[in-house]
Amino acid sequence: MSLPLISSISVDAKPESPKPWSQDSRPANDTKVGTPTRKKNCNCKNSKCLKLYCECFAAGVYCDGCNCTNCCNNVDNETVRHVAVEATLERNPNAFRPKIGSGTQTLRDSRDETGEPLFGRHNKGCHCKKSECLKKYCECFQANILCSENCKCLDCKNFEGSIERKPLFRGDHGSTLYMQHAALNGAAGAHIFLSPTISRKRKIQDVFSCTSVNGQSTKSFTQSKTPVQVSSSTPIPAASSTNTAPVASTKVIYRSLLADTVRTEHVRDLCKLLVMVSGEVAKTVADRQIEESSVLEGHVECSPHSDYERDQSQKDLDMPRTSADECSSGISLDKPDKEESRSECREREKGGKPMSPGTLVLMCNEKDMIFMASQAAAADPSSSNNRSMSEAYVEQEKGVLTKFRDYLLKLVTCGQMKEEKYRSMSSMHERACHMESALYSIARTSVPATTVEIPLTRTSSPAYSTNICPPVGCQTLGNGDMKIKLEKAEM
């Protein structure tokens, strides 16, 4: 008995074919993989592509289409390569770990005054001396992140607020995509605009070397050689989306709208559900056939469970409710025996080593295949009625495909809802920034220092208050409204 559909689904949960350094998972924000589809071709000559000098080796991939000579980073030299991997790991157990860590929540969700994304930081930090960390020699710059306290660079200009860095910055200014990414990562709080951790990196440079709305440098508010704590209410003009600084590259970090929505356990649950649907359909078909044969024989007997089970089956087929909240927390499957199955799996896990989700799915498949076999046997004791069997298969397939289709439709709905959500968040943010910029322009006139408080009407978007912090200079009032607190500087 075969259940090709179920089997094929379960494959998704299975890990990819193992690589010698499978632990390596380059960060999404690493520009080397910032464009995930792009694979760099190395030009190694002396390292045989078996040292970290080789980008392919370091990235944990085979050389493919590279211009390297004496390359051993391929399937043919698996043994040699394995030795090299071992040696490398011996030297540095983290050699194949991502260089750019996601960092703390603060860091990951930070961005500078240009609105550019600054996800993560270099785990080891760079050691640049001459490039001022403004060239791709610098790993931080290359990864499109700011230098952090991990770095030991000299004359660093890759820090927040750096005038030199600004024209070189590569990013998507306050774009919807950024907002999406930030929101998906749970961006919250004041750190989204300025990270104190990153600010610590500032050394001799102007801490508040401000850039006006049009991107031109202006008089600094202060000059400091000491770390400065920057709060969200610091009167720094947010460049916002009106910043017209040249963008050297339009590389955008893409994150699926459904990221964090579909998780491994959901795939597993879906598989289980499909298996269950398949089983229910088979049972229904079997019951119907028994019924039909009984009618033919003139002995009409009611199936003791059919109606009830049909109801139950229908309940099982009902898709879970769709709501924004549900989308945010991931799609769950309302499956009656979900908890039971999980506990069963947990029971199994207790007995031995923990099993991967893929293994669990496969085991569930195995279990259900046995179940299906017994079902079919019950439906057709002679096991020779091919017509009945194929009819059952067709019904099964139909049921499973229908269920799967419903699930996909639900995913699409979730994606659309998220898209709408982030769009409204983005437009709200841009409006606030525009207003803030306008106010800042006013503030720069010769009006004596004072505090301007302008209440802003809060939009209906709950995301604004929960996921995104107020723009720089904005404060959230107790009643949910926002005000812009802007201390005017003497010019």
Added chain:
DNA sequence: GAGTTTGAAACT
């Protein structure tokens, strides 16, 4: 495309 510069990795 060749030569130079640069900084990470490897080595001592």
Added chain:
DNA sequence: CAGTTTCAAACTC
């Protein structure tokens, strides 16, 4: 751990 060498990418011309 610091200094030196090797290496390949980034950069310049």
